[in-house]
Amino acid sequence: MDDEQIINIKRRVWKAQRNYSENIKAIEAILENERGFVSRVNAKDNVVALCSGGLDSTVMVAYAIETLGATVHPLFIRRGARAEKLEEAAFDFFMDFFKHKYGDKLGYVQKMDLTIPPKEFKGDFKREMVNTVGHPMRNSTMQNMAVNYAMALEGRYGIEVRTILSGSVFDDNTEPEMGLLSLRAQTLNTCIQTGDWSWQITSPFTDPGIFTNQNGLKAMSKADLIRYAKETGIPLEKTRTCFSSDEEADGSCLACVKRIKAFEEVRIKDPIKYRGGK
């Protein structure tokens, strides 16, 4: 890896984010003008939640049911990730767990196959690009699939779904494809592409439009999610965070590093095992 190239990419991304909050406001003004609100979730709403079997998206399902009162239809994408088998097993465990805990508030569970990034390109990306901004349009691609699922639910069962939940937490706001601006941009794009201004692609943890309308909710970091899971009785040892294909988490990939840091912050022992007994 070339350090200088990484620094250059980071610098470019940082420059592109200079007007971050102004850009959010500009998109929000368009949404407000077209539909009279930026974002909101009502207790009777049906939502599709993108789930990976990881900590953030797993907690998000419980949070959306318990605090927003929504009926959640989870979507798991088999995207050809190295840890896919383990992620899917974690997802399966929690779907069972939530079905017992929440009954019909957990809606229709769906899995689908879509290799992201496509195998034809995956090996060709510049490493320094993947290591700094990730695979191109990864989250956006998954969110587009969630919109497809929402429309399929309407056709199959007559359930209207216009809200897609994606598990961004507050600490993710600095990453181009995770932050609030990307959610607003995705919302705007979806409304324009479908000719329907009622769509919202959002995260209950980072979207002020959601949590300022609900009593007592606030922006949440990964550490907040861990506290919430502990209080709610979500068995975090069953989540799968690590990118590696081994059963034991490596403790060194970006996902592990973020998770370990968050557990340290709340002074709770991470119940999963790390390689070498870390």
Ligand SMILES: [Zn+2]
């Ligand atoms: Zn890892």
